[in-house]
Amino acid sequence: MAVTVRDVAKAAGVSPSTVSRVFTAPEQVQTSTRDKVIEVASRLGYRPDPTARSLRSGRTESLGLVIPDIANPFFPPIVKAMQTRARTHGHTLLVADCDEREADELETIEAIVKKVDGLVLWASTLSDGRLRELAEEIPLVLVNRHVPGIPELHVSLAPGVTQAAEHLRALGHTSCVFVNCSRPEHLRGKAIRETFDAQGLGLVELGPYDPRFETGLHAATLAIANGATAILAHNDLVAVGVLHGLTAAGVDVPGEVSVIGIDDTLLAGLSIPALTTIRISPQAVATHATDLIVETITGSATAQHLVEVGSRLIPRASTGPAPHRA
Known part of the structure; x- marks a missing residue:
């Protein structure tokens, strides 16, 4: 019963x-x-x-989440944690994938906007003007996208990237490559380059590319050609592609080249060798994103509300001393 x-x-x-x-x-x-x-x-x-x-109540008691790529191992733990958190607020969660394309994102939003009380958009591809218009229609929270006047959750890589640069410098690396898969307006490459420069590390930026496993395979060849002894990849998926590319080329990791990913997904612990990576907590992201959209719906979050989630380096077997210090 x-x-x-x-x-x-x-x-x-x-x-x-x-x-x-x-x-x-x-x-x-x-x-x-x-x-x-x-x-x-x-x-x-x-x-x-x-x-x-x-x-x-006139509400659907549902929250919408639009993400760039559901196939990326970074997102499923966040989705699962957001579902759990949403339930504690009496909501369900609807999830959609826009495949990092503006047209698909618009179509997805139009399909679900009337079925939810609020929307969370991850790294939206829409223009600032369109996002402001959308925020007038429905409570809106942006993740990793800054538009004045719209509540935002910012995932800061700065602490983790600084720790990664310090880690590589301590291991004697001086020639590094960053495999960039961010759109130019995200400025991730610029921020990482400045951090590495501050540590006295030379950094060559490759890309921007699509954040795929195949990108890592391609980037591994270019990194070898650049004489890099360390590679920082856009995310773990790309980093695992780098590992495979280096192995196929007969390059020892970490004996000849060290590799670092970003996200600390399940892939990081399962790769061979285990991947050093910059961890972003799915639980922290999910909790703050869910709470922020609920607060926006109820009117307790201000338009300028900014919540930040940090990051930290998780050293594993894919990083080691630079070849000249081995």
Whole structure:
């Protein structure tokens, strides 16, 4: 038999109307009471009727997330963690992939915008003007894209990149390559180049390319031609491609060339050798992104609201002393 509102109310020691408000107007319920009701509802397996809630509140109780590439191993853990976090707010999560193309992103947004109460766009390809227009239509949060007047979650690579540069310098590397797969306006390559320069490391930038495994295979050949002893890749997927390309060319990792990725996905620990990488916490990203869009929907987040998630280096077997110090 399905668990009812009255079952949850009795177990939580509150009235049925309080339970209803928790799932239709949570901002009207004290935090301690809301958390208790959500915990009891989850334990009992209670699932509120989304159609009924929508009719009563005018909301869908759904959040939208548009990401560049669902095939990238970086995103599934974030999606899973956002689903979990969304449930604690009484929402479900709808996820769509725009394949990093502006036309596809627009089409995707048009398809889901009326089905959700708010949108999270990851590294959006849309113009600033179009994003401002969209923010007038629906509560909007941007991830890794800055548009004044729109709440933003920024994933900062600066701490991790600094640690990576320090790590390579300590190992005696002076000639490095960065495999860039970012669009020029993201300025990731410029920031990384400045960080490496500050550590006295020479850096050659390759790209920008598409962030694919095949990119790493191609970049490995170019890095060898440049005489690099260390390679920093746009993400773990590209870095694993670099590892395969170097192995195919008979180059020892890390004996001749060290390799560093970005994201710390499952691939990093499974690659051979295990990949040194810059970790971005999926749980932290998911928690902050979900909370920020819910706050934007309820009006408690300001238009200038900025939340930042940091990064850190995870050293593994793919980095070692530069050849002249081996």
